[in-house]
Amino acid sequence: GDSVTQMEGPVTLSEEAFLTINCTYTATGYPSLFWYVQYPGEGLQLLLKATKADDKGSNKGFEATYRKETTSFHLEKGSVQVSDSAVYFCALSRRIQGAQKLVFGQGTRLTINP
Amino acid sequence: DTEVTQTPKHLVMGMTNKKSLKCEQHMGHRAMYWYKQKAKKPPELMFVYSYEKLSINESVPSRFSPECPNSSLLNLHLHALQPEDSALYLCASSDTGLLLRTGELFFGEGSRLTVL
Numbered sequence: 001g002d003s004v005t006q007m008e009g010p011v012t013l014s015e016e017a018f019l020t021i022n023c024t025y026t027a028t029g030y031p032s033l034f035w036y037v038q039y040p041g042e043g044l045q046l047l048l049k050a051t052k053a054d055d056k057g058s059n060k061g062f063e064a065t066y067r068k069e070t071t072s073f074h075l076e077k078g079s080v081q082v083s084d085s086a087v088y089f090c091a092l093s094r095r096i097q098g099a100q101k102l103v104f105g106q107g108t109r110l111t112i113n114p
Numbered sequence: 115d116t117e118v119t120q121t122p123k124h125l126v127m128g129m130t131n132k133k134s135l136k137c138e139q140h141m142g143h144r145a146m147y148w149y150k151q152k153a154k155k156p157p158e159l160m161f162v163y164s165y166e167k168l169s170i171n172e173s174v175p176s177r178f179s180p181e182c183p184n185s186s187l188l189n190l191h192l193h194a195l196q197p198e199d200s201a202l203y204l205c206a207s208s209d210t211g212l213l214l215r216t217g218e219l220f221f222g223e224g225s226r227l228t229v230l
Contacts, residue, residue, distance in 0.1 A: 042224070043204055043224045044157070
């Protein structure tokens with residue numbers, strides 16, 4: 001079945017550091033891929049998405065490229081800020097019974113120190 | 115309007131109480147979802163409604179009873195819960211996937227439930 005594996009956290013960086021959070025997936029076909037972010041005490045917000053191979057999703061300085069050959073969707077940001085501290089979830093989406101089923105990775109907690 | 119609104123934001127209830135969580139969206143989405151999220155874990159799917167009909171029940175105990183009165187509203191009725199049911203309950207909505215859309219789910223802020 002479908003699955004998503006994220007790098008283990010927590011990750012702690014200094015402000016302005018480069019960020020990479022690895023994500024790989026196992027799935028048949030071409031699912032859509034997502035990064036969701038959850039700030040403390042809040043729900044999930046979509047950070048970025050990609051729907052087909054070689055698509056690059058980007059938002060708020062974050063980027064991720066859908067790599068079919070390596071089944072990966074790594075999240076990157078060139079210069080992180082304290083406000084980026086949150087939990088990041090990689091996910092894939094599969095259409096099922098008239099809806100969309102999201103398969104989440106375990107989440108990576110990111111802390112940015114000033 | 116790309117919001118999913120959940121009420122209440124916080125709920126404390128005893129094991130014998132009956133309460134309800136409510137969710138509303140006005141994006142025209144015809145699929146709505148309930149997820150349960152425990153601390154430091156990803157959300158777990160509980161129920162899916164598609165066109166106001168229950169399409170997926172992930173073997174959720176009957177003390178959780180979902181209801182979809184119309185295409186904009188989703189309720190979760192709670193009765194005789196256990197302390198281990200304390201969690202963040204997230205509502206989400208999406209298109210049904212019949213059109214060539216991305217499969218994105220829009221989440222609400224969640225209702226944080228504490229069962230005493």
